[in-house]
Amino acid sequence: MADTREKILDVAEELIRSVGVNAMSYKHISEAVGIRKASIHHHFPKKDDLVDELLNRCQTSYGAHYASIIEGDDPAPDQLRNLARIFEDGLVTNKLCVVGSISTDRNTLTDRTCELLENNISSTVRIFSKVFAKGEKEGTLVFSGSADDAAYTFLSFLIGTQIVARAQGGKEFFNKAAKLMIEALSR
């Protein structure tokens, strides 16, 4: 089956979002997929291979998701709210964003994985940046620094608030923070 591979990636993604890279194991995956541990190694010889491919897949899939929000005609602040909602939705199942989860374990990763992580963040910032550039032009958003700086700040905020909200406050607190944050950037 060609989509066993995808199934493995799906399960790995959920596990990483829930318990982190280091607590995620081939044993867990094999049980969830219904396949033997050695068979996972057939698809992804090393754990790093799995993580690396997952990071690539996320860059594509989430990138498309973010882009679909941004390409619409909504005012920039609404688009920020829609982006925040993606992170808020993760909290329903107590799950973090893949990049946030992996970034926290950065010091246990290979150089290659760190590089992919950097690319992933840069790529996401570049996408988010469009909202801020647009908002600045529209006059709906105001911030000091470049649109890239604002995008980086907003992404970091979302990742951090998701982590903190899962530990304390949940969805409601996440929402209050997102509202406050977006209004602080709005005019």
Place this chain on the structure above:
Amino acid sequence: MADTREKILDVAEELIRSVGVNAMSYKHISEAVGIRKASIHHHFPKKDDLVDELLNRCQTSYGAHYASIIEGDDPAPDQLRNLARIFEDGLVTNKLCVVGSISTDRNTLTDRTCELLENNISSTVRIFSKVFAKGEKEGTLVFSGSADDAAYTFLSFLIGTQIVARAQGGKEFFNKAAKLMIEALSR
């Protein structure tokens, strides 16, 4: 020696800040402290005991550190900058804030630890909140929602930006984001 205990906590703190709770092991600690693994268990029978006590210690020590900044007479935006600097300093040695690191591994922790984590965050928010209440009164800070909401937002931002900056951009990016964030909250 009575401070072997403290030494263990010191090493555990650094390890958690660097690689996270799950990648931190009694073996690592024993090597760094210069004591046998079983001796760590003498001081902290279970790993949870260690983490729990560390979380308590941090609440006290960081709480005092935060409070010392906030009790000064600086304008609120300057105080926010000083708080941000604490998180920025961690990046020099590639280390995260203890609470941020542990929060990310929340789903692998005991109920008791989760509870302490919640208390720790609430307590920090309560301290940060004073800056925002003061800033609102002074007219130096403007935000929608309560001072607690703003404190929660700012703390989440700092934790998130520290995580993201360690993975991409480093100190410079952290600084740019903090500047933008504080200016978005300033009047």
Place this chain on the structure above:
DNA sequence: TAGTCCCAACCTACCAGAAGGTAGGTGGCG
């Protein structure tokens, strides 16, 4: 003051289970 007792702090030696990973075999399909 000497004896002894206790206890904290450390040690060696061990355990079971989980980790990532490998070797080599089997079955089915093009």
Place this chain on the structure above:
DNA sequence: CGCCACCTACCTTCTGGTAGGTTGGGACTA
């Protein structure tokens, strides 16, 4: 026939944790 996807069986290393022994200093007593 050959190959892909899967299997069983196994390896090493690390994991948190336990059992039980050694040591040295403080306190209590004869």
